[in-house]
Amino acid sequence: MSESTSGRGDAPRLRGVLAPVLTPFHADLSPDGRRLSRYCRWLLAHGCAALAPFGTTSEANSLSVEERESLLDAIIDDGVPPDRLLPGTGACALTDAVRLTAKAVRRGCAGALMLPPFYYKAVSDDGFFRFFAEVIERVGDARLRVYLYHFPPVAHVGFSVKLVERLLRAYPGTVAGMKDSSGDFANTKAMLDAFATAGFDVFVGSERFLLAGMRGGGAGCISATANVNAAAIDRLFRAWRSPEAEELQAEVDAVRAAVEKAPLIPGLKAIVAQHAADPEWAHVRPPFVDLPSAQRDALLADLAALKLAMPDLRG
Amino acid sequence: MSESTSGRGDAPRLRGVLAPVLTPFHADLSPDGRRLSRYCRWLLAHGCAALAPFGTTSEANSLSVEERESLLDAIIDDGVPPDRLLPGTGACALTDAVRLTAKAVRRGCAGALMLPPFYYKAVSDDGFFRFFAEVIERVGDARLRVYLYHFPPVAHVGFSVKLVERLLRAYPGTVAGMKDSSGDFANTKAMLDAFATAGFDVFVGSERFLLAGMRGGGAGCISATANVNAAAIDRLFRAWRSPEAEELQAEVDAVRAAVEKAPLIPGLKAIVAQHAADPEWAHVRPPFVDLPSAQRDALLADLAALKLAMPDLRG
Numbered sequence: 001m002s003e004s005t006s007g008r009g010d011a012p013r014l015r016g017v018l019a020p021v022l023t024p025f026h027a028d029l030s031p032d033g034r035r036l037s038r039y040c041r042w043l044l045a046h047g048c049a050a051l052a053p054f055g056t057t058s059e060a061n062s063l064s065v066e067e068r069e070s071l072l073d074a075i076i077d078d079g080v081p082p083d084r085l086l087p088g089t090g091a092c093a094l095t096d097a098v099r100l101t102a103k104a105v106r107r108g109c110a111g112a113l114m115l116p117p118f119y120y121k122a123v124s125d126d127g128f129f130r131f132f133a134e135v136i137e138r139v140g141d142a143r144l145r146v147y148l149y150h151f152p153p154v155a156h157v158g159f160s161v162k163l164v165e166r167l168l169r170a171y172p173g174t175v176a177g178m179k180d181s182s183g184d185f186a187n188t189k190a191m192l193d194a195f196a197t198a199g200f201d202v203f204v205g206s207e208r209f210l211l212a213g214m215r216g217g218g219a220g221c222i223s224a225t226a227n228v229n230a231a232a233i234d235r236l237f238r239a240w241r242s243p244e245a246e247e248l249q250a251e252v253d254a255v256r257a258a259v260e261k262a263p264l265i266p267g268l269k270a271i272v273a274q275h276a277a278d279p280e281w282a283h284v285r286p287p288f289v290d291l292p293s294a295q296r297d298a299l300l301a302d303l304a305a306l307k308l309a310m311p312d313l314r315g
Numbered sequence: 316m317s318e319s320t321s322g323r324g325d326a327p328r329l330r331g332v333l334a335p336v337l338t339p340f341h342a343d344l345s346p347d348g349r350r351l352s353r354y355c356r357w358l359l360a361h362g363c364a365a366l367a368p369f370g371t372t373s374e375a376n377s378l379s380v381e382e383r384e385s386l387l388d389a390i391i392d393d394g395v396p397p398d399r400l401l402p403g404t405g406a407c408a409l410t411d412a413v414r415l416t417a418k419a420v421r422r423g424c425a426g427a428l429m430l431p432p433f434y435y436k437a438v439s440d441d442g443f444f445r446f447f448a449e450v451i452e453r454v455g456d457a458r459l460r461v462y463l464y465h466f467p468p469v470a471h472v473g474f475s476v477k478l479v480e481r482l483l484r485a486y487p488g489t490v491a492g493m494k495d496s497s498g499d500f501a502n503t504k505a506m507l508d509a510f511a512t513a514g515f516d517v518f519v520g521s522e523r524f525l526l527a528g529m530r531g532g533g534a535g536c537i538s539a540t541a542n543v544n545a546a547a548i549d550r551l552f553r554a555w556r557s558p559e560a561e562e563l564q565a566e567v568d569a570v571r572a573a574v575e576k577a578p579l580i581p582g583l584k585a586i587v588a589q590h591a592a593d594p595e596w597a598h599v600r601p602p603f604v605d606l607p608s609a610q611r612d613a614l615l616a617d618l619a620a621l622k623l624a625m626p627d628l629r630g
Contacts, residue, residue: 029409029449061434064410065379092407094344094600095379116602118434119376121469122578123602131601134344154436156471263437285409286446287431287438 013176013201014086014110014147015219017234019048019226020055022268023063023071025283031067033074035281039272040080042313047230049220051080052113052179054088056154057224057265062285065096069103082108086222090115090149094131098138101146111145111176113222118155125163129170136171145176151205152182161194168200179222181205185212192216207233208256211249214240224264228271228303228310229255258302266291267299274300275310328491328516329401329425329462330534332549334363334541335370337583338378338386340598346382348389350596354587355395357628362545364535366395367428367494369403371469372539372580377600380411384418397423401537405430405464409446413453416461426460426491428537433470440478444485451486460491466520467497476509483515494537496520500527507531522548523571526564529555539579543586543618543625544570573617581606582614589615590625 021043024035040051053075054060054068063071068087076082089100089112097114104112114135116128136144148167152158159178167175177200180188188209191202196217204213204221210233213221226233229252236248259267266284270291273281282290291299336358339350355366368390369375369383378386383402391397404415404427412429419427429450431443451459463482467473474493482490492515495503503524506517511532519528519536525548528536541548544567551563574582581599585606588596597605606614 056435061407062409062432064408064414067408067410092376093379093382094377095382099379117377119469120371120602124604126604127602130604134601154434286449287435287442289439289441289445 013219014050015201016049016237017047017220017226017230018050018052018086018203018222019043019230020057020088020222020224021051021053022227022265022272023053023058023060024281025285027280027283029283029285031063031071032280033071033078036071037075037078037080038315040075043227043230044080044084046311047232047234048226049234050084050086050110052086052088052222055113055149055222056151057227057268058088059265059285059288060088062287065091065099068100072103072107076107083110085109086111086113086147088113088115088149090117092117092119094134097131097135101135101144102139102141105139105141105144111147113147113149113179115149115151115155116157116159118157121156123157125160125166128157128159128163129166132167133170136174144174146171146174147177147179147201147203148175149179150182150187151179158182161190164191164195164200168195168198175200177201177203177219179203179205185209188213188218189216192218206256207236207252210236210252211240211245224268225252225256225259227268228259228275229308255303255306255308258299258306261302262291262295262299263288270296270299271303271308272310272313276313328534329365330516331364331552332362332535332541332545333365333367333401333518333537334358334545335372335403335537335539336366336368337542337580337587338368338373338375339596340600342595342598344598344600346378346386347595348386348393351386352390352393352395355390358542358545359395359399361626362547362549363541364549365399365401365425367401367403367537370428370464370537371466372542372583373403374580374600374603375403377602380406380414383415387418387422391422398425400424401426401428401462403428403430403464405432407432407434409449412446412450416450416459417454417456420454420456420459426462428462428464428494430464430466430470431472431474433472436471438472440475440481443472443474443478444481447482448485451489459489461486461489462491462516462518463493465493465495465497465502473497476505479506479510479515483510483513490515492516492518492534494518494520500524503528503533504531507533521571522551522567525551525567526555526560539583540567540571540574542583543574543590544623570618570621570623573614573621576617577606577610577614578603585611585614586618586623587625587628591628
């Protein structure tokens with residue numbers, strides 16, 4: 001590899017609010033790199049400290065490896081700073097995970113957010129350890145920062161405290177943190193208690209848990225809803241020690257509750273489509289389907305009542 | 316495309332015992348096309364009517380799209396007849412599923428065995444219908460025969476009777492059958508009762524259900540254990556109407572029960588490694604791990620007691 005192989009223990013660590021960036025598609029369902037990079041810049045200017053493209057909310061598991069690679073190139077080549085990017089690089093196939101993770105490192109990304117291989121279910125901690133060890137050693141680059149993506153409600157596999165401990169011991173400095181989307185704050189608390197002081201940054205997977213997470217030593221949140229409400233979530237992140245924190249938490253919770261009434265990804269895309277005045281934004285790849293118009297109208301009305309704004313998104 | 320686009324309503328339909336072929340790896344975990352094609356020929360000569368490479372047991376979800384494509388090329392170029400191949404072509408990403416399925420059709424395969432996209436879980440029948448409709452229409456070839464792979468215990472998504480009915484109505488002739496690995500014969504029976512007389516061939520996903528499946532109008536079985544015991548399973552398939560059928564069923568059940576005591580895929584590979592006198596066969600990709608030697612020895616002893624033989628596999 002031509003890139004420097006020096007470590008970057010002094011690089012700033014990711015903190016704050018990250019959006020798992022929605023992926024726009026053309027009408028023929030091909031990914032739209034131009035709309036994506038424009039939207040990435042908007043998110044960074046409106047509350048996101050960094051971005052996690054190719055997450056669950058990005059429909060990344062509905063994209064081929066080549067599509068994920070070329071979208072990453074598209075946004076970085078278009079000026080989105082790679083040190084503010086935490087792309088999803090997890091995959092079921094070892095070879096795919098290695099390829100995507102090596103690419104993220106080569107492009108200078110702040111880290112790689114990795115789902116465990118999620119097809120096979122009767123997998124032991126030994127098997128997951130072996131998978132991550134192979135990825136880290138095959139990528140073989142001291143700049144790599146792996147963030148573990150724990151999402152049992154969808155992946156149906158995940159990371160135990162013992163597995164994280166073993167990975168941290170084997171690859172200190174490389175294993176850098178976690179996104180906990182378990183929906184179970186007791187699990188987040190266990191991870192925070194075990195590892196937050198060991199340089200392992202725990203992000204909650206929903207802003208519902210942001211205040212609790214920060215009080216427990218967390219690093220921020222990586223949340224679907226940050227695609228449409230990052231400015232308010234960021235206000236909570238910045239003010240978590242202040243007397244207004246509970247009120248700010250209640251405000252972002254209300255928006256989240258409204259968004260969650262509809263199917264999440266088609267709903268978020270419908271919100272962006274409306275605020276961008278750009279109907280193309282609403283396309284979703286199968287297995288998702290477009291939001292029925294009655295459900296979309298109800299969602300947009302709820303959010304208008306909550307005064308959700310996405311300034312300057314049109315253009 | 317250069318291939319003929321004529322239909323093949325007169326092509327023989329798949330029936331009998333199919334193995335979801337184990338995928339051999341080199342010590343560096345790269346796939347071994349040479350060992351695979353040799354093994355495919357052995358299976359076809361020892362009880363398998365046809366082969367389903369790139370299934371769950373093949374660790375196909377641990378292979379990249381390129382690896383699956385080049386292994387398919389390797390076995391066909393090495394003389395394995397494509398009209399006896401039902402490769403797995405399902406994938407989470409629409410673009411991957413289209414690419415793999417189109418490749419199978421171009422290479423003249425008898426059909427394509429398709430998992431539904433299995434990452435996202437809150438997916439409606441509408442969404443799965445949309446996915447399969449896109450694949451079938453993008454492949455756009457009258458030779459395509461899609462076999463639906465129903466495996467909820469692992470995929471955590473699947474095909475309802477209503478979804479199958481809708482797909483059959485929209486794509487008669489193309490939607491050709493199902494592998495039912497639900498482990499629930501009541502589900503298999505519902506599929507058989509609804510569709511077996513409509514030219515929809517239901518294969519049970521385990522030989523445990525082979526006799527019941529044949530009595531209900533099924534077409535055979537596609538079973539992990541066919542990798543090591545196809546000859547006996549084929550005897551049951553051929554004799555299912557005979558007085559010996561129950562006894563033959565009990566014999567294959569005993570082998571299956573012995574095999575199921577160990578983790579399935581590492582166990583099957585250990586059996587092949589022993590009978591082929593080829594330790595390289597035992598390699599598994601992560602997230603699987605090699606079978607501990609004590610467990611391997613116990614498995615092999617159990618099978619020796621049951622007189623499991625794999626003649627002519629050495630060489």
